Every structure is written in C-alpha cells, then in structure tokens.
Amino acid sequence: MASSSVMSLNGPSTPTNVPVNIVHGTEGELVLFLILNMWPSHFGLPILLAIILLSKRVHRHPTFVNLCVGFIIIGVSSSVLLYAGKTHGPEPSKILCLFQASMLYGVPAFASLLSLMLVLQMFLVVRASVQKQTSQGPQTFRLWAMLATPYIALLISIIATASVGAANPDSVSRNRRYFYCSVHSDLLTGSITIFAAVFLFATIVFEIWTLVILYNNWMVVKQPGGKPRVAVELSLPIRVMAFGLYVTVAMSLSLLSIRAPESPVPDLVIACAATVVILIFGTQPDIYRALLFWRKQPASPFNQTGSTAASAKGFTRFVDSKGEP
Template identity: 80%
Template sequence: MISSTSAQGFNETNSNVPVNIVHGTEAELVLFLVLNMWPSHFGLPILLAIILLSKKVHRHPTFVNLCIGFIIIGVSSSVLLYAGKTSGPEPSKMLCLFQASMLYGVPAFASLLALMLVLQMFLVVRGAVNKQVSQGPHTIRLWAMLIVPYIALLISILATTIVGASNPDSVSRNRRYFYCSVKSELLSGTIAAVGAVFLFATVVLEIWTLVMLYKNWRSARYPGGVGVELSLPIRVMAFGLYVILAMSLSLLSVNAPNSPIPDLVIACAATVTILIFATQPDIIRALCFWRKDPQLTFTPLGSTTKTNTGTSSKV
C-alpha cells in the first residue's frame, strides 16, 4: 500500500523533478515518436494481418509474438503523446509511473522476444542440416517460448512500480526527455544487465546458426522442393547485426545517458524487423496477389507450406 506521503507525491506534477540527463531536441522527440508509432500503429498490424489472413503465408508463433510485442512497446512509448504531455509541464506522477513501468520492462521483454525467434531459427536450421524429420509439435516448449517474455515483462513492471511508488519524486519525464523514467541506479542497472544477458545469448545462437549454414549449405535442404528459405542466412545475419548494435547501445545508454542516440536507434527495432522480415518472398507474393504462384515454395521458421503438387513439409 502506498503511504499518504507517496500518495500526495503522486498528485503533484512538478515537485522535486530530477534534472534532465538526456539532451534531446524537439526534432529528435518527433523522430522518436514516429519511429515508435508508424510500425506499431500501421506497419506491424498490416504484416500481422497478412500472416493471419493469407492462406499462402505461414509464420511460426514466435514471429507473431515478436510483432505483437513490438506493437505493445510502440504503444507504451506513445502514452505521453496520447495524453498530450510530450512537452510542457510534467505529467502526473501516476501517468508517468505507468509509462515508466511499461518501458522499463522493454529490455528483458524485447530481448526475450528476439531470443525466442532466433532459437526457433536455430532449431529449424539444425533440423534441416541434420536431416531430422519432424516428430510432431512440441507443445510445452512452444508455450514456454511464447509466455516467458511476458513473465519477464510483468516482473519488470512490478519491480518498477514498487520502486517508483515508494519514492514518487524519482518519477519524471524531464529526466529522460523522450519518456518517463524512475531514478534508481540499482533498478536501471539490473534491468540493463538482464537484457544484456538475453541479447548475448541471442548473438551466440545467431553465430551458431550461421556457422551451421556455412558448413552445411548444400545439405540444409530436404528433397522434394521444400527446405530452408534461400535468403534466410542474409536475414539472420542482418537481424544478428542489429541485436549486437542494440546490445552495445543499451550499455552506452547506461554509461553515457546524456546522448539521445541510444534511445533513437533502439526505437528503430520495429522498423528494422519490418524491413528484414516483411520483404520475404511469400510476403511479397501475398501483396502482389495478381501474380501466379511459383512451383517451389520455401518455409521459413518452421512453417508449413504447400506446393502446386500438393505436397507439404515442415522444416
């Protein structure tokens, strides 16, 4: 329960506001909002609609989960815009703590979403290069891959809420400029460290996957015209490079928080995801619905796709 002193602090909007540590400009604020809003309000919903409604496009649930997660992140980053509090007087402590608690969950949440997607890529490629026939769905593993990121998000939200509610003066928009934050070195350091661990695991799996593809390129295909998508190594590498960049900038944000660059580049995550994965051949074919389907179909990330001959396979 919040004490009366804390409750009084939540009703104030400008008392003891922490000093600004991120030196951003109005143009950078607009860019930050655009980078968060266009994919979460437009790009990703369209991509999800194609995946869920098209009979010719199939994606593993971990990829759908990644898209949904980035929509949640984009909406959370836009809370102050919805309330008309991106500039001017400080927003209410309650509103500010709500956004801060959501965004402080992003490092672990987004890192785990990426890790689960890359893990699925790794499992598909390993099965392909070892010529392993699918033994049916792994229900428990699948549900764990889908739920674990949200458990991490919930834990981060609860931890941030407890810290912010116990010290309302630490909650402000002014401190991080682009969004509300909670001034707590222990909380920020812990969240950054946990996110970095997950990102490091993601990089390891990315490298492992690329090594397997490099060593077994000719054997990483099943007979019958169905196998790992030919552009997969390029997309894996591109996604891995961005993961490394995000991890580096996350650490930079802790050591040099006055720079707006880490927040802006990390805000590009959803856009990078769209550029990498929405340009896959079957997505393009679904958009260009007037073109005739090719006879050969590839199945990315463990999806099932039919060819014109009626055969199907699951990578």
Template identity: 85%
Template sequence: MSSALNGTAANVPVNIVHGTEGELVLFLVLNMWPSHFGLPILLAIILLSKKVHRHPTFVNLCVGFIIIGVSSSVLLYAGKTSGPEPSKMLCLFQASMLYGVPAFSSMLALMLVLQMFLVVRASVQKQVSQGPQTVRLWAMLATPYLALLISIVATAFVGASNPDSVSRNRRYFYCSVHSDSLTATITLVAAVFLFATIVFEVWTLVILYKNWMVVEQPGAKPRVAVELSLPIRVLAFGLYVIMAMSLSLLSVRAPESPVPDLVIACAATVVILIFATQPDILRALCFWRKEPTLRFDQSVASTRGMPRDIKGQP
C-alpha cells in the same frame, strides 16, 4: 503516497538526455508508424492469408513490438510530450511499461532466434518431426511476458516508494524512474538475454556455413545447399541485436546522448524491413500480380516446420 503520485513533484530530476524537438518527433514516429500501421498490416497478412504461414514466436514478436510502440506513445496520447510535467501516476505507468521493454524485447528476439536455431539444426541433422511441442511452445510464448510483468512490478514498486524519482524531464523522450540499482539490474538482465541471442545466432550461422556448399554429383547438375535469403536475414537480425546491446550499454555509460533511444526505437522498423520483405509476404501484398510457380520457402519463421532437406534442392 497516493497524493504524491497524483501531483507534480517539487523537485524534478535534472534532464540528462540532451534531445531536441525534432528528435522527439522522430522518436515518436519511429515508435508509432510500425506499431500503429506497419506491424498490424503484417499481422493481418499472416493471420488472414492462406498462403502465408509463420511460427507463433514471430507473431509474438510483432505483437510485442506493437505493445512497445503504444507504451512509447502514452505521453502523446495524453498531450504531455512537452510543457509541464505529466502527473506522477501517468508518468509512473509509462516508466513501468518502458522499463520492461529491455527484458521483454530481448526475450522476444531470443525466442524467435531459438526457434530458428532448432528448425535449422533439426533440418541439417535430418531429424523427423515429433509433432507439436506444446509445452515448449507455450513456454517460448509466455516467458517474454513474464519478464515484462516482473520488470513492470519492480519499476512500479521503486517509483511508488520514491515519487520524486519519477519524471519525464530526466529522459526527455519518455518518463523514467531515477534508480541506479533498478537501471543496472534491468540492463544486466537484458544483456544476458541478448548475449544468449547472439550465441544462437552465431551457432545457427556456423551450421548454415558448414552446409553452404555446392553439391556435385556425377551426371547431375550442381545444387546449392541452402537458399541465400535465410542466412542473409539471420545475419541482418543478428547485427541489429549486437548493435542494440552495444547501444543499451552506451545509454548507461553516456546517458546524455539521444542516439541510443533513437536507434533502439528503430527496432520495429528493422523487424518489418527484414521479415516483411520475404517473398510470400510480398506476393500477398501484390495480390493483383500473377502468382509464379511456388518454391518451398525455408523462412526461419515458417510454421510448416522443418524444410524437407536443407541440403537438397529447395
């Protein structure tokens, strides 16, 4: 088995994804620019700036997408994006990492949205903070990596048991393991996580909608219940989650299309566009500008806990 893993398969699986060289370059760019440049800068701002605070689940999301981007670039590092098939050991390594991505990224998104839901619900119900929930926090941070580890081990076992099923040629953009049962299981688990994410997204939007009103008081100016930026970002992130689920299912039903792989590769860019455009991040980036009077930021990823009163003046 060891010699088979280090050699080149005699029977290379047929190519099922009809990609082009330009699409391969686009796939690599979409994975590399955020993981090697955009997300590290965003993380540096969050970790080093005294005026930017984010919940650890958001930091975890950024770190996770850096890992995903690096895993997607393994063949480029080895100079094996085209030409002869890479070694079975290298190919199985990348396939194991990338087969863990659906459950890993879905769980990362779920934990972030769950944290947002808990903050919004507690704020609306005017619950008093009970201090840091250490066990819950560590569970939210660790479960995505547990899902990744289980997926890696399962994929490595299946690929090592049948080395001829491991190839780059089959999926074109990256190495894969040809196993219908493995693919179906990974897709199903990711779909469950994504469905749970959508449930919490919708639940959060319902809460925000019910509290999105102009409060009229005698002798006082009308005040808006919730800032506009929060529901917009929630909706944008939710729409991408729904699209990712649909494309994941499409990739199983119509694997010859390169579109699902390319759109899913945009995930890290979507995270940057949605969350790196928040006012405090932009102020930190434009450090040379005179800082305006700060308002309370009701960002979903803030580590400052619950807003003082989500129905009141922000």
C-alpha cells in the same frame, strides 16, 4: 511514509532531486522518436500481422507473430505521453509518468527475449534440417514457454519499476530522459542492464552457432565429388540473424544509455527496431504476393520462402505456423 508516497504520486509535484534533461535531445529528435515508434506500431506491423493471419499464402511461426505483437506494445508504450498531450510543458502526473516508465523499463529484457526466441527457433530448425530430423514429436510446452517468457520478463520489470517509483515519487520524471518518463534508481537500472545483457549474450551465442552449422553444411554441399547432405536455403536464416544482430547492437546501446544517458542516439536507434522488422521480414516474396492478391501468380519451382523443394524441407517448418523443428 507510504501514505505520503501515494499522495505524491497522485499530485503534480515537481521532483526536486532528479537531474533535468540529462539526455540532450531536440524538438526534431523528439518528433523523429515518436514517428519511429508510431508508424510501425499503429500501421506497418498491424498490416503485416493481418497478412500473416488472414492470408492463406503466408505462414509464419508463432515466435515471429509474437515479435510483431511485442513491438506494437513497445511502440504504443513509447507514445503514451503524446496520447496524453504531455510531451511538452509541465511534468505529467506521477501516475501517468510511472505507468510509462514501468512499461519502457521492461523493454530491454522484453525486446531481447523476443529476439532471442526468434533466433533460437531459427537455430532449432537449422539444426533439425541438417540432422535430417523430420519430426521430434510434440513440442507444445516448448512453444508456449518461448511465447510466454518475454511477457513474464516484461511483467516482472513492470512490477519492479512501479514498486521503486511508488516508494520514491521524486525519482519519477519526464525531463530526465527527455523522450519518455523514467525512474532514477541505480539498483533498478543495474538489474535491468544485467538481465538484458544475459539475453543478448545468449542471442549472440545462438547466432554464431547457427552460422557455424550453415557454414559447415554449405562447405559439404560445395565439396567436389562429395555427396551433399542437405541443401540449405539461406534467405530466411540470414534475415533472422540480421535482425538478431541489429537488436543486439541496438539493445547494447540502449543499456549503455541507461547506465550513462546523455546522447539521444541510443533511444533513436532502438526506436527504429520495429521499422527494421518491417524492412527485413515484410519484404519477403510471399508478403508481396499476398499484398498483390489480384495478380495471377506465375508458376515457380520456389516455395513461400523462395527456396527449392529440396532445400525447403526443413525450413518451411520455421515459417509454417503449424510446423515445429
């Protein structure tokens, strides 16, 4: 039985028991799906990363760099069929199709954890700033855990999907999801849904918690005659939480689509994620200043994130790649 599965994986056989075109996409939507995945992963995000890594004026925490790298991987994985010239016509080979399916079935947990780690980092910085914690000692283990956890989840998902697909070659198909290859397995998709939902719920919890902290301290600052404890600069936290909210909504749609796929909208919404990263985080003032490096920068009381010196005391540790909350 195992040998026959391997032979089927290597052959161009057409699945006999896999639903065809259960996602009702069109040619125009396929083109849009590929553009939304390719332009940020092949152009926009690499430029943003280059600015962050090469410019002396721009500093970002490793969790944000990790997010950009992760969405480049997602965009490249979504474009595999285009690279191979297999977006149309006969079904691609089982090995190629299973390779893409294995990568993309890891996206729900992978993207959810990338976003969770960014939101968690923001929460830790906000809490530390409010509590006037200037240092909590070395946090090397926590940092590496935050960076590695999404990739561990991706690897587990890849192995699980590849195992299911190799054992059931007829379940591997491009036609079923239209935009990309998939594996038809209720147990696999159910597991993916549960794990990703847990991470999305945690993201929501930390976002709400952060908002509560910001709201409470904003009210303290605004109280007449009250002595302000901390001046909170809201631009960066709002950007992070806006992105976390978007990913929560997008991944929730994606999980619903995994369980009951039909509309192409969830796939297109999650394909917009990398573009949203660029729009939210690539429009910060320090990014503009780094892009327009030939222009003389006017003197300003604001720092790299647009905050005053007083309010930046805690938050610069979020954008600084060397800082830790």
